[in-house]
Amino acid sequence: MARRASAAAPDTAKTPTQVDAAVIGAGPSGMAMALLLARHGFRTALIAPGAMADDDRTTALLESSVEMLRTLDLWAAIEPHTAALRHMRIVDGTGRLIRAPEVVFDASELELPAFGYNIENRDLNRELAKACADEPDLLRIEARLASLTPLADRAELTTDTGETIVARLAVGADGRNSPVRAAAGIAVKDWRYPQSALVLTLEHGVPHHNHSTEFHTPSGPFTLVPLKGRKSSLVCVVSPEDADYLAALDDAALAVELERRSASVLGKMTVVGKRQIYPLGGLTARTVAANRCALVGEAAHVFPPIGAQGLNLGLRDVAALGEVLVAARRRGEDIGSNGALQAYERARRPDIATRTTAVDLLNRSLLSDLLPVQALRSVGLYLAGRIPPLRRLMMREGIAPVMARPRLMRGLSLR
Numbered sequence: 001m002a003r004r005a006s007a008a009a010p011d012t013a014k015t016p017t018q019v020d021a022a023v024i025g026a027g028p029s030g031m032a033m034a035l036l037l038a039r040h041g042f043r044t045a046l047i048a049p050g051a052m053a054d055d056d057r058t059t060a061l062l063e064s065s066v067e068m069l070r071t072l073d074l075w076a077a078i079e080p081h082t083a084a085l086r087h088m089r090i091v092d093g094t095g096r097l098i099r100a101p102e103v104v105f106d107a108s109e110l111e112l113p114a115f116g117y118n119i120e121n122r123d124l125n126r127e128l129a130k131a132c133a134d135e136p137d138l139l140r141i142e143a144r145l146a147s148l149t150p151l152a153d154r155a156e157l158t159t160d161t162g163e164t165i166v167a168r169l170a171v172g173a174d175g176r177n178s179p180v181r182a183a184a185g186i187a188v189k190d191w192r193y194p195q196s197a198l199v200l201t202l203e204h205g206v207p208h209h210n211h212s213t214e215f216h217t218p219s220g221p222f223t224l225v226p227l228k229g230r231k232s233s234l235v236c237v238v239s240p241e242d243a244d245y246l247a248a249l250d251d252a253a254l255a256v257e258l259e260r261r262s263a264s265v266l267g268k269m270t271v272v273g274k275r276q277i278y279p280l281g282g283l284t285a286r287t288v289a290a291n292r293c294a295l296v297g298e299a300a301h302v303f304p305p306i307g308a309q310g311l312n313l314g315l316r317d318v319a320a321l322g323e324v325l326v327a328a329r330r331r332g333e334d335i336g337s338n339g340a341l342q343a344y345e346r347a348r349r350p351d352i353a354t355r356t357t358a359v360d361l362l363n364r365s366l367l368s369d370l371l372p373v374q375a376l377r378s379v380g381l382y383l384a385g386r387i388p389p390l391r392r393l394m395m396r397e398g399i400a401p402v403m404a405r406p407r408l409m410r411g412l413s414l415r
C-alpha cells in the first residue's frame with residue numbers, strides 16, 4: 001500500500017501531486033536522498049516499489065558515509081547491525097614473478113576507530129525504509145515510474161498505478177538501467193570485464209578481529225569482510241566459468257575450496273545463506289544532470305565491487321546534490337534549473353571520474369600478464385607498506401577524496 005504524507009496528498013486520483021523533488025528508486029541511494037531532502041524542508045516524493053528484501057550482498061560503509069548518516073540521525077538505527085573494519089590486509093596471491101609484500105592498513109594511523117562498518121544490505125535497506133516510513137514530510141508512493149516528461153519549468157511523472165506527479169526536479173536513484181536517465185536523454189559509456197563475482201556469507205572457526213583481507217589473485221580480488229560475530233562476507237572475483245564451477249559445489253565442498261583459497265586465515269568455514277553471481281561491468285553516465293533530472297548512485301556510475309567504493313560514491317552524490325539544492329533554494333533559485341544542475345555536475349564529475357579510473361586500473365592490473373604493469377602495482381604496494389605518509393594518504397583517499405568531501409560528510413549541517 002502506498003503511504004501518503006499529509007502535505008501533498010491529492011484530492012482525487014486525477015489531481016497531480018505537486019512536490020519540489022521526486023526521487024525515483026528505493027535502493028539505499030534513493031532512500032538516503034529522499035530522507036535528506038524531506039529533512040531539509042523540500043516537499044519530496046519517493047516513488048518505487050517496496051524496498052528490496054532479497055539482496056544478499058553486504059556493504060562496507062566507509063567513515064565518510066557513516067559521518068553523513070550520523071549527521072542525518074540515521075546511524076543509531078544502522079550501527080547495531082554492523083561490524084567495524086579496523087584493519088585492511090592486502091595479500092598478493094598472484095603467484096607471479098613480481099609480487100608485492102603483504103600490506104596492512106590500520107585505521108588507528110588516521111586516528112579513526114575504524115575505516116568503516118560492514119552491514120548486510122537487507123539490514124541497511126530495512127532501516128532506511130523504516131526511517132522513510134516514519135518521516136512525516138516524505139510522500140512514499142509505492143509504484144513504478146511509467147513515464148517522465150521534462151518540461152521548461154517542471155518535470156511531469158506518471159506511475160504504473162495511474163498517479164501523476166509534478167516536480168521541479170526528478171532525482172534518478174533507479175539503478176543501472178535507470179529509466180530517469182533515459183527520459184532525460186543522458187547517454188552512457190558502458191563496458192564489461194571477463195569476470196564474475198561470487199558473493200556469499202561464511203561462518204568461520206577463527207575470529208576475524210575486525211580485519212578485512214583482500215587476496216589479489218590473477219583473476220581478481222578475493223575479499224573477506226567482517227560481519228557481526230564469527231561471520232564474514234566474501235566477494236570472490238573470478239572468471240565466469242570458475243564462478244559457475246564454485247556455485248555448483250555443495251556447501252561442504254565449497255567451504256573447503258574457499259578455505260583453501262583463503263589460506264585458512266579464518267580457519268574452518270561454513271557457507272551460510274544464498275550464493276549470488278554478479279557479472280562484472282562498468283558504466284558512467286555522460287553527465288549526472290540534465291533536463292530537470294539529476295542522477296545519484298548506480299544510475300550515474302557502476303563499477304566492480306573492489307575497494308568498497310560503489311555505494312560510498314553514491315552517498316557522496318546524495319550529499320553533494322543535497323548541498324547544491326539547499327544552496328540554490330537559499331539564493332531563491334529554481335532547484336531544477338540548469339544553473340543548479342550544472343553546479344551538481346561540476347561537484348561530482350572529478351570524484352566519479354577518478355574513482356572509476358582507479359578501480360578500473362586496479363582490476364586490470366591484476367588481470368594483466370605484462371611485467372611492467374605487475375611491477376608498477378607491486379612497487380605501489382611496497383612503497384605504501386614502507387612510507388607512512390604515503391600509506392596515510394592512500395587510506396584517506398580510499399575513504400573519500402579529501403578535497404571534495406560534501407559538508408554532510410564533514411559533520412557540517414546544510415543550514
Ligand SMILES: Cc1cc2nc3c(=O)[nH]c(=O)nc-3n(C[C@H](O)[C@H](O)[C@H](O)COP(=O)(O)OP(=O)(O)OC[C@H]3O[C@@H](n4cnc5c(N)ncnc54)[C@H](O)[C@@H]3O)c2cc1C
Binds near residue numbers: 027052175305312
Ligand atoms: C558484489 C557487490 C558488492 C558490493 N559491495 C559494496 C561495498 O562494500 N561498498 C560499497 O560502497 N558498494 C558496494 N557495492 C555497490 C553497491 O551495492 C551499489 O552501489 C548499491 O547497491 C547501488 O545502490 P542504488 O540505490 O544506487 O541502486 P539500486 O540498489 O540498484 O536501487 C535502484 C532502485 O531503483 C528501483 N527502480 C528501478 N526502476 C524503477 C522504476 N521504473 N520505478 C521506480 N523504481 C525503480 C529498483 O527497484 C531499486 O529499488 C557492491 C556491489 C556488488 C555487486
